[in-house]
Amino acid sequence: MDDAKRVEDLGALRRRIDAIDDEIVRLLDQRAQVVREVGALKGSQGASIFRPEREDMILERTAGLSAQFSPKAMKAVFREILSSCRALEKKTTVAYLGPAGTFTEMAVLKRFGSAVEELPCTTVPDVFDAVENGRADFGVVPRENNSQGSVMLTLDKLLTTPLLIVGEVSVPVVHNLLSLSGSLGKVQRVLAHPQALAQCRQWLSKNLPHVQQQACSSNAEAARLAAQDPSLAGIAAIRAGDLYGLKVAAAGIQDSCQNRTRFLVLGQQKTHRRGGDGGDKTTFIFAVRNRAGALFEILKPLADEKVDMLHLESRPARNGLWEYNFFVDISGHVEDEAVRRALEAVRKNALVFKFLGSYPRAAD
């Protein structure tokens, strides 16, 4: 085939691609038009614009439709379509534990897509305050890491906040050693959030045994500082490295390759039932009087109603009496009859009871 023919063929193929792209945009515009109508209808009923359970259904349904693309690729495309469509209904502001480049920001992007106004906050309580005071529509905070356990500041705020949990996001935690040079030999001090230092302990003691370690308020802050001094390296996500112009000195240095963090999405309005097997999750807090069999008795209605308990955790009630608040995650939605009845029974027998929300369970 001569060069002229090849250029002609390439031109023809690209013209076909352009025509298909025109069609995709035409369909996206059509979708946007319908979403605007949904927005107007919901606005007139005072219904919430963000419907995570509906978005999850769309993401899952469309993930399996393509003959060419993987479910992961389809989800990435539709996440952004949903994000832009939602923004046509209403601008959404999301507060999160910042700065930009943290895993919490990655959780924001995974749940909401990029068509949101981001409000980075310096502490977990600040995120709660931003949503409680109406400066943000939603908040995203870390709840639990599967190797380091619970985030106490989040649990403590859940005890008193009027907000509800409206969703959860699970993010794989991949730590990287980032520096200006990208050379391991030049690193004289490693900076990171204490959780990240703990999650990379074995790697650090094996590969940088004599290098000093310094705790920072966040991994993104560690990356920011590393960008100012060539002798420093920060442990952070690749995204933080991109933001601060750092190179990768070592990738994937976390000790567990299963390392994930679960984040909670906080909001003002209840989330509707998604349904399906294991599709929803409900979280509540209770306290009981300290006597024999109290915990067994209060949880018995869950067993009676065949409600699956996913997580049980205690925190000191801080009243000086060695009493505890219990944080519970169960499978199902409060709109499910069995869950409603079980929660009613728990509420009746508890000294303290606080419903924190029913929401779609993170898919991965």
Ligand SMILES: O=C(O)C(=O)C[C@]1(C(=O)O)C=C[C@@H](O)C=C1
């Ligand atoms: O179905 C809705 O309630 C919509 O507002 C539409 C839509 C969408 O783009 O499909 C947009 C935002 C919601 O979070 C869920 C879905």
